[in-house]
Amino acid sequence: MVQRRPWEVEDGLWERIAGLLPVIERRVRYPGRKRLDDRRVLSGILFVLYTGIPWEFLPQELGYGSGSTCWRRLRDWHQAGVWQALHELLLAELRAAGLLDFSRAAVDGSHLRAMKGGAKTGPSPVDRGKTGSKHHVITEAHGIPLAATLTGGNRHDVTQLMPLVHAIPAVKGKRGRPRKRPDALFADRAYDSDTYRRELREVGIRPLIARRGTQHGSGLGIHRWVAEAAFALLHWFRRLRIRWEIREDLHEAFLILGCSIICWRRLKTSFC
Known part of the structure; x- marks a missing residue:
C-alpha cells in the first residue's frame, strides 16, 4: 500500500473544502490559459506549509503548478474567507462528534x-x-x-x-x-x-x-x-x-490553515 504524502489533499478533506471555494467563471470570448485544478494547487499550498520551501522553489514536476499560482490562490481564498470557513466547519463536526x-x-x-x-x-x-x-x-x-x-x-x-x-x-x-x-x-x-x-x-x-x-x-x-x-x-x-511573508494576511492564512489541518487530523482519528 502506497502511503499518501501529508501535503496531498485527502478525499474527505477535499469534500469539505471544495464547497467553500469561490466559483470562477471562465471567460467565453478570451478564455486564456485553462485554470489549473484547485485540488492540485491546494496540494502545492500544503507542500509549502509543510516543508517551508520558498514559493519560487516549488518543484514543477510535482504537478501542483508554479509557486506564483499557489501564492495567488492562497491569497484569493484567504480574502474569500475559505480558511476561516473551513476551520469553523471542522470545529462544528468535532463538536457534533463529542470531541470538543x-x-x-x-x-x-x-x-x-x-x-x-x-x-x-x-x-x-x-x-x-x-x-x-x-x-x-x-x-x-x-x-x-x-x-x-x-x-x-x-x-x-x-x-x-x-x-x-x-x-x-x-x-x-x-x-x-x-x-x-x-x-x-x-x-x-x-x-x-x-x-x-x-x-x-x-x-x-x-x-x-x-x-x-x-x-x-x-x-x-x-x-x-x-x-x-x-x-x-x-x-x-x-x-x-x-x-517569511512580508504580507501579514498571507502568514495569517497559513496559521488558520494549520489550525484547520490539526482539526481535520483529530476528526479523522475519530473515524477509525
Whole structure:
C-alpha cells in the first residue's frame, strides 16, 4: 500500500473544502490559459506549509503548478474567507462528534522570527530585539485550537487575551445555540491582570490565571499545557516556525490553515 504524502489533499478533506471555494467563471470570448485544478494547487499550498520551501522553489514536476499560482490562490481564498470557513466547519463536526470540550480553555503566545519584516512585526524581547512576530492561540480542553491570531513580537500576551476570546467562532454541531465561550480559562503569569479577570467574568468566563510572585506548583499547569501542545503541532509545519511573508494576511492564512489541518487530523482519528 502506497502511503499518501501529508501535503496531498485527502478525499474527505477535499469534500469539505471544495464547497467553500469561490466559483470562477471562465471567460467565453478570451478564455486564456485553462485554470489549473484547485485540488492540485491546494496540494502545492500544503507542500509549502509543510516543508517551508520558498514559493519560487516549488518543484514543477510535482504537478501542483508554479509557486506564483499557489501564492495567488492562497491569497484569493484567504480574502474569500475559505480558511476561516473551513476551520469553523471542522470545529462544528468535532463538536457534533463529542470531541470538543468547552468546560475549559487555555491561552498562550509564542515568538517567531520575521525574516523580511512587514506589518505585525516588532523587536522581539526574547531574541535580542530582532524583528519578530507572535502567534497567540486559544484551545479547548484537549488542545484543539479554537482561534489563533498574529501580532508583532513586542506585543504583550495579556493584551491579546480578550481579542482571542472574541475571535472564537460560534461553533455549531449540536442542537440549540452555537457554543462560543468556554466555562473557564487557564493562563500563565503573563496574563496576570485583575482588569482582564474582570472582563472575562463579564462575558461569563471564570478566569484561572496564575499570579506573579507566587510559587510554582499551583496545579494550573495540568490544564495549561494543552496550549503549548497546540503550538508544538502548529510549528510542526515548517512555514509557521519562521515568518517569511512580508504580507501579514498571507502568514495569517497559513496559521488558520494549520489550525484547520490539526482539526481535520483529530476528526479523522475519530473515524477509525
